[in-house]
Amino acid sequence: MMIGGSTALVTGANRGLGKALVRALLEAGCAKVYAGARNIAGVAPDRVVQPLQLDITNMDQVAAAATRCGDVGILINNAGVAGFAPALAAPTMDNARLEVETNYLGTLAMCRAFAPVLERNGGGALVNVLSVVSWFNAPMQGSYCASKAAEWSLTRAVRFELRAQGTLVVAVYAGYIDTDMTSALTLPKTSPDVIAARVLAGIESGSEEILADDRAQSVHRELFKDGEAFEANMQKTWNEHVRRQVRERA
Numbered sequence: 001m002m003i004g005g006s007t008a009l010v011t012g013a014n015r016g017l018g019k020a021l022v023r024a025l026l027e028a029g030c031a032k033v034y035a036g037a038r039n040i041a042g043v044a045p046d047r048v049v050q051p052l053q054l055d056i057t058n059m060d061q062v063a064a065a066a067t068r069c070g071d072v073g074i075l076i077n078n079a080g081v082a083g084f085a086p087a088l089a090a091p092t093m094d095n096a097r098l099e100v101e102t103n104y105l106g107t108l109a110m111c112r113a114f115a116p117v118l119e120r121n122g123g124g125a126l127v128n129v130l131s132v133v134s135w136f137n138a139p140m141q142g143s144y145c146a147s148k149a150a151e152w153s154l155t156r157a158v159r160f161e162l163r164a165q166g167t168l169v170v171a172v173y174a175g176y177i178d179t180d181m182t183s184a185l186t187l188p189k190t191s192p193d194v195i196a197a198r199v200l201a202g203i204e205s206g207s208e209e210i211l212a213d214d215r216a217q218s219v220h221r222e223l224f225k226d227g228e229a230f231e232a233n234m235q236k237t238w239n240e241h242v243r244r245q246v247r248e249r250a
Helices: 016-027 060-068 093-119 139-165 193-205 213-222 228-249
Strands: 007-010 032-037 049-055 073-077 125-129 168-173 209-211
Touching: 016 032, 016 193, 016 228, 032 060, 049 060, 060 093, 073 093, 093 125, 093 139, 125 139, 125 193, 139 168, 139 228, 168 193, 193 209, 209 213
Parallel strands: 007 032, 007 073, 032 049, 073 125, 125 168, 168 209
Antiparallel strands: none
């Protein structure tokens, strides 16, 4: 789909990759960008950018966003948290709860709220920013990896369900991005502007899977071979389920 002239919503837009995505959307000619964030003080409004108070774990704010942003054609679910703690050795389950509530349940809430909005606006695109650790578990980040694996599975479920309404459902994978979240890590990182540019290029080319940096590409090559046949069979299973429901209601 074409980004120029469209209306987009980016969550977690006040810093890091979210801020880079807003910049990239503006440069690509978006007519309007809703910049959603828990703290909108970091969002500079102008004639195109509209700050949006949005904590994706707050169901009232999610519902209010879907009402206010009824013209959205591109939803980018970028908001996320990482506690960088092991699953069992962490002193409490607080990080794990927050990661699941944000990365999985918050993203699910946004998908549910905005699926009808995207359908009314012709299908559009729904983009979930995942991670290479959606595919495997790095034990020192055990609970974060688990939450991203759940978000990865969710993205596939949403793709199966929304394909019939013409919504492009995009999964974005990357290793470490050079943001505040990873500031304490001394590992190779990719600029958020580079990731944002690759995300937008993927949306415009109709890509469902975006391997946004070298780390994502190398891990994917190592872990996967050909999953297209399996995915096609899962789509067939969903389509048959929908047809059966229609027959039962008739």
